[in-house]
Amino acid sequence: MEDATIHDVLNGPATLGDQKRVRGWVKSRRTSKAGFSFVAVNDGSCLADLQVVADQGLPNYQEVTALGVGCAVEVAGQVVASPGKGQSRELRATQMRLVGPVADPETYPIAKKRHTFEHLRTVAHLRPRTNTFGAIARVRNGIAQAIHGYFAKRGFVWVNTPIITPSDCEGAGELFRIAGPTGDGFFGRQTYLTVSGQLNVEAFCLAMSKVYTFGPTFRAENSHTGRHLAEFWMIEPEIAFADLGDLADLAEDFLKNVLGEVLERHAEDLAFFQARVDANVVTRLENIVTSSFARLDYGEAVDILQNAGATFEFPPQWGRDLQTEHERHLTERHAGGPVVVTNYPKEIKAFYMRQNDDERTVAAMDVLVPGVGEIIGGSQREERLAKLDERMAADAKEDLWWYRDLRRYGSVPHAGFGLGLERLVQFVTGMDNIRDTIPFPRAPGNAAF
Ligand code: 4AD
Ligand code: MG
Helix, strand or coil, rough: CEEEEHHHHHHCCCCCCCEEEEEEEEEEEEEEEECCEEEEEEEECCCCEEEEEEECCCHHHHHHHCCCCCEEEEEEEEEEECCCCCCCEEEEEEEEEEECCCCCHHHHHCCCCCCCCHHHHCCCHHHHHHHHHHHHHHHHHHHHHHHHHHHHCCEEEEEECCCEECCCCCCCCCCEEEECCEEEHCCCCEECCCCCCHHHHHHHHHHCCCCEEEEECCCCCCCCCCCCCEEEEEEEEEECCHHHHHHHHHHHHHHHHHHHHHHHHHHHHHHHHHHHHCCCCCHHHHHHHHCCCCCEHHHHHHHHHCCCCCCCCCCCCCCCCCCHHHHHHHHHHHCCCCEEEEEEEECCCCHHHHHHHHCCEEEEEEEEEECCEEEEEEEEECCHHHHHCCCHHHHHHHHHHHHHCCCCCCCCCCCEEEEEHHHHHHHHHCCCCCCHHHCCCCEECCCCC
């Protein structure tokens, strides 16, 4: 008897008449008076459950009729056409084994069909068994694989930048401090969890030309929004001999390709999100793939917002950062799709961004998308040492002596961006809260699992 995933039984390569063995968890069971039990089993390989038909001829039929939600089972049988609605194939069981019973069915936390996402966050160890969180896990994995595939095809080298860093001067938000067993002294100096791999990956960019990071990053901001996590995964490509225009082109091509692949490979899960979570899931992705991204100068964006005739909680003003409400106006109302905003005031952006000739802006770029707002933040980097020094604080110059070195030895124009993986998962699935896009979310007051 050959093992198969439920995906393969339902969609091939298994064919009608095959004998297969599957393993998974019971989603539901109903037993008919005619001596049949219909057991829906899921193993995570796809959204759909496999309907297993067991009849009273099975030696342990009594046990089968007592199977409840969450029980782990192993079933051997024949793949047959299903007369039932909603599936084309089912498995006619010749053997069914209870591998792992549910200790106390009354208290199984996800026994009911529907739960609020808030409740499911309190049972994060069991929520992967629900349709929604299974689909999120598959789509998240699909996005990650598509990202690695995109870069691999184009000759980028994946560089694993450190998670523990001595540098607290990137300016990308509050840092978590690391304490060793005997206080802060383990590394001979204070260290932190990284907020971004960018500064380190620049060193590799200026040797390997096309590189990217893909790893966890940490920010100790006390934000309680549906768009912030204390631990999230970031993808940061960095390209040499490139300017801001090249970077915007890369960001657009990258998102189009990655999302195109996700549309193609995850049709079943996306249809589920469209039906249950957000009715625009598929059209939103198709729009990204087929239309070109609007590009706006920051100054133009502020003008548009000021003349929008809309009331904002924060009145838009040149020199202030764009708020989520502004970002959503630009994408949802003004452009009806993604927008790349460039050339922000230098006062509100990091020291490493390249100064423009106008003396008041830097070559920064944010990619904004409907629903989520900022999904990508990046810039052309300041490659001129004198210009870089103008914007570096004294302690930063000391700490980041090696970063300054990169501007002394073979410096070239280069640029890079950071994409928040969870923001992208949010955008793809339509999930409202970012805490539902990562397996075990970390947010203020919340690290239980
Ligand atoms: O705009 P950010 O802060 O940019 C950087 O960290 C640069 N070093 C990136 C670079 O140029 N290589 O963050 C980049 C992206 C944001 O656009 C957002 O998608 C995501 O990371 N992000 C977060 N996602 C979840 N929770 C948070 N607290 C996030 N902060 C940023
Ligand atoms: Mg940003």
